Amino acid sequence: MATSKEEREQSLSHLPRGLLGLAHGLDKADSAMAVVERWLIAGCVIGMAVASFSNVIGRNLFNYSLPFTEEIMQILQIWLTFLGISYGARVGRHIRVTALLDMVGETFRKWLLVAGQIVTCALLAWLAWLAFKYVGSLTASGRVTPSLRWPLDVLYSIVPIGLGLGAIQFFMAIMRNLLSRGAWMSWKTPEIDAESGDLSETSL
Template sequence: MPNAEAYKSKPDPGEPPHASTETGAAAEANSGKTTPGFTGILRPLGLIDRALAFFEAAILVTGILAMAIISVANVIGRFGFGQSLYFAEEATQFLVILVTFAGIGFAARHGRHIRMSAIYDELPDKARKALMIVIALVTAAIMFLLAWYSLLYVLSVYDSGRIAPVTQIPIFLTLVWLPIGFIITGIQYLLTVVANLTRKDVYLSVSVVDSYDDRETAV
């Protein structure tokens, strides 16, 4: 006796070809296809990737929640009690720096940075893979260079002894996220290079495949 799955798998005669799969394919093309991490001899790279992912997520969640709490508390204090939080503006500025430079590594890991891909999209798979390797290598080099210059800037601020006027926090402590964010982003792009060299598909990041669907959407 035929089971229910056999009837479910039969296409509806009135349904256009591929209509049931086009939405998923389009979503996959837009958001990227996630893949497993590194295995085998490259397993240590997978551990580094997961550690960075956890660190980035923890920092972003903490920073965004802290900004939300401070902002809400400041509004309640101002309109409810007639007294704003004296440290709200400075704390929010510090947290914006934290979230911004922790976020660039997170965006790189998920392939969410803006790309100028007019020429790239027209290339065949092998050429796109080669170009992606070059792009990731150059971007990683730029990130490490920016990390170096930002570290020099942080050290210069440390030597100056500048302190925030309200919270009395040393300014250099609020800027350490600049080199950290650039270093994490550079590592993410290096992992992207390794992913493209060791895997079949073209990878936008270590865990996101650059996928396309050439089938036309039925109207």
């Protein structure tokens, strides 16, 4: 069962006031990002459903296939994929190999987990930087989509944003492990809850 707010606060109760204030600030930031992500992911899913349904209706009732629906669905799929990086990190649902973790003691297990989070955070930040430069090249080229003529740099801006949000989530997981007792997969998800697959605290 996912930890309650009281249990999460209890894991931070040993901190001095300054660090406790930092932890509360990170908690508020995580909650705010969760709300934004939830609405964006829901919007992408609804948008894909509407575009697909509209194309089916047009093709079967009016014998006319809407040429831009496939383009919209591809764009929304990209947005959904890169928003999912941050969401998956928040609920501790990214695929990971635990063979080495399972062979060591509890304390060493936690620091191996943190080491993996540091590497993942750095990798996502680096990829976000590369994606940011790629979006900059799209801006310079002025490329647009074939049907709707939408600027590609605006549409693909979700790639560095999603990667950057994922890096932030892993950074927050690192901070949670440094500040709290126990091992944590994300700011609000203990490792035991991630392994059991219980997403009751963080599911859409």
